[in-house]
Amino acid sequence: xDQTYKILVVDDEPDLEPLIxxxxxxxxxxxxxxFVFAQNxxxxxxxxxADSTIDMVLSDINMPMxxxxxxxxQIHGVDPNLRAVIISAYGDMDNIRTAMNRGAFDFVTKxxxxxDLKITISRTLEHLAEWREALSxxxxxxxxxxxxxxxxxxxxxxxxxxxxVTDKYEVSANMEPARNVGGDFYDFFNLDEQxxxxxxxxxxxxxxASMFMMSSRTALKGAAIGVGDPExxxxxxxxxxxxxxxTFMFVTLIYALFNPANGSLTYSIAGHDPPMLVSxxxxxxxxxxxxxxxxxxxxxxxxxxxTVELAPGDTVVLFTDGVTEAxxxxxxxxxxxxxxxxxxxxxxxxxxxxxxxxxxxxxxxAGDAPxxxxxxxxxxxxx
Numbered sequence: 001x002d003q004t005y006k007i008l009v010v011d012d013e014p015d016l017e018p019l020i021x022x023x024x025x026x027x028x029x030x031x032x033x034x035f036v037f038a039q040n041x042x043x044x045x046x047x048x049x050a051d052s053t054i055d056m057v058l059s060d061i062n063m064p065m066x067x068x069x070x071x072x073x074q075i076h077g078v079d080p081n082l083r084a085v086i087i088s089a090y091g092d093m094d095n096i097r098t099a100m101n102r103g104a105f106d107f108v109t110k111x112x113x114x115x116d117l118k119i120t121i122s123r124t125l126e127h128l129a130e131w132r133e134a135l136s137x138x139x140x141x142x143x144x145x146x147x148x149x150x151x152x153x154x155x156x157x158x159x160x161x162x163x164x165v166t167d168k169y170e171v172s173a174n175m176e177p178a179r180n181v182g183g184d185f186y187d188f189f190n191l192d193e194q195x196x197x198x199x200x201x202x203x204x205x206x207x208x209a210s211m212f213m214m215s216s217r218t219a220l221k222g223a224a225i226g227v228g229d230p231e232x233x234x235x236x237x238x239x240x241x242x243x244x245x246x247t248f249m250f251v252t253l254i255y256a257l258f259n260p261a262n263g264s265l266t267y268s269i270a271g272h273d274p275p276m277l278v279s280x281x282x283x284x285x286x287x288x289x290x291x292x293x294x295x296x297x298x299x300x301x302x303x304x305x306x307t308v309e310l311a312p313g314d315t316v317v318l319f320t321d322g323v324t325e326a327x328x329x330x331x332x333x334x335x336x337x338x339x340x341x342x343x344x345x346x347x348x349x350x351x352x353x354x355x356x357x358x359x360x361x362x363x364x365x366a367g368d369a370p371x372x373x374x375x376x377x378x379x380x381x382x383x
Contacts, residue, residue: 005125006034006051010044010059010071011087023114033121041066041074048078056124057084061095069095072102081135083128085120087112093226097240100218109225116190119160127157158214160187163351168260169195170351173378174359176371183209183251184320184374185217189224193261196224199318199378200253201272203294212249216241216295220255230255230268231305234292238270238303241296250294254318256380258310263382265316268305270295273321273336278354280313282345286336287316313347315354315381322375326362329369334362351381 009020017037027033036054038044042065048054057075061068068086075082086099090109099107105127106120130153156177163171173186183202188195198220202213216237223236233255241251254275256267267275267287271294274287292303310316319339326334342361348354358377 004031004034005055005128006036006053007056007058007121008036008038008044008047008054010038010041010057010063010068012039012060012063024118027118040064041068041071044071045074045078048075048082052079054079054082055128056121057082058087058121059084060087061089061092061099069098069102072099072104076103081128081131083124085124091226093222093236096222096226097219100222101244106218107222123158123160130157158217159185160189163188164195165351166260167383169258170381170383171195171197171378172351172355173376174355175374175376176359177374178322178371183213183216184322184376185213186318186376186378187217187221188378189221191224191257193259195258195260196221197256197258197318197378197380198253199272199320199376200251201320201322201374201376202251203249204247208247208249212247212251212296216251216253220253224255229305230257230266231290231292231303234268234270234295234303235301238295238297238301239299242299245296248296250296252294256316256318258380260382263310263312263314264307265310265380266305266307268292268303270303273319273324276317276319276340276343277308277310278315278317278343278347280311280347282343282347284340284343286340310380310382312382315343315348315351315379317343317354317358318378318380319358320374320376322371322373323358323362323377325373326366326375327369327372328366334365338365348379348381351379354379354381 038047040063059068083105086104086107088096088107105124108117108120163173171188175184185200187198202209219237219240223233227233227236252271254269254272258265269290270292274289277285277287288306290304290306342357355377
């Protein structure tokens with residue numbers, strides 16, 4: 001990082017301050033982070049009003065004198081560009097949803113996993129840096145391409161890095177944005193003994209799509225922690241997105257839950273192309289569709305889910321229509337048949353190899369034709 005970010009930690013537990021200072025000592029010594037602490041929301045507001053250099057707030061919800069959700073409402077009045085991350089009890093969806101509606105950028109759950117906390121802080125501050133750069137350039141925006149460039153930066157800033165590669169499963173993911181930026185995103189996260197996987201495509205383009213993309217990602221991650229089954233997760237996210245959607249945007253996606261212990265993959269689809277299964281012998285099959293339309297269109301939609309068992313050597317490919325609808329100079333689409341041909345009889349040796357093969361085939365097919373949509377692919381392999 002090029003600067004030292006100041007983080008205000010708000011929590012009434014006295015043991016948290018020395019624990020954070022100890023677990024974050026490398027970042028502190030490297031002048032990446034500086035931490036200040038407050039015991040409650042009232043003290044936090046006093047410090048925010050007195051110190052304009054604070055970049056981020058990490059706050060518990062349950063505190064004396066001022067509830068953490070009340071503090072979130074007050075933060076916007078102090079500095080609307082501050083980023084807030086909340087600390088909540090595991091599965092406390094009501095408070096998590098309320099916090100997101102009040103402007104929280106992300107959340108972590110108790111007991112705090114410091115590896116997850118470090119990733120969350122890094123991602124939050126990366127997004128803050130991109131947002132500040134966007135604001136500083138706002139007055140110079142004189143063409144659509146400038147706006148799309150900012151949207152691309154916002155888009156890239158929330159994508160997770162370092163996909164897991166273990167002896168039980170491998171994940172690889174990549175997104176290549178188009179000049180006409182849409183709202184593709186992918187995500188992967190641990191849920192107890194399982195792994196959540198997401199590939200999504202937001203309607204429209206530019207800044208609005210990027211903002212809706214971030215709302216969709218946050219809502220889905222929160223629901224994944226608090227709800228459970230993929231079909232119920234999509235129902236929860238759909239209702240949440242529909243409640244506050246004045247621009248009538250929507251998002252298509254696949255949400256899958258993988259259990260490394262037995263190889264089961266349970267997934268639910270919201271108006272998206274189904275995944276492809278590449279068996280260990282190179283056989284390629286399209287997994288069954290599930291019931292449900294894109295998220296955000298209408299309330300109380302019923303979604304269904306399917307479960308498949310992955311054998312050792314099997315790979316699942318999740319992708320957006322930027323892959324299948326990639327065009328070449330003759331206005332031909334890449335299509336599902338060519339995507340299947342990437343792996344037909346040639347089972348990939350790793351999730352990374354599978355992901356790279358998809359992008360290589362698409363690039364070779366498109367040639368010099370301009371890319372009109374984001375290209376996103378996430379691969380999961382059971383070794």
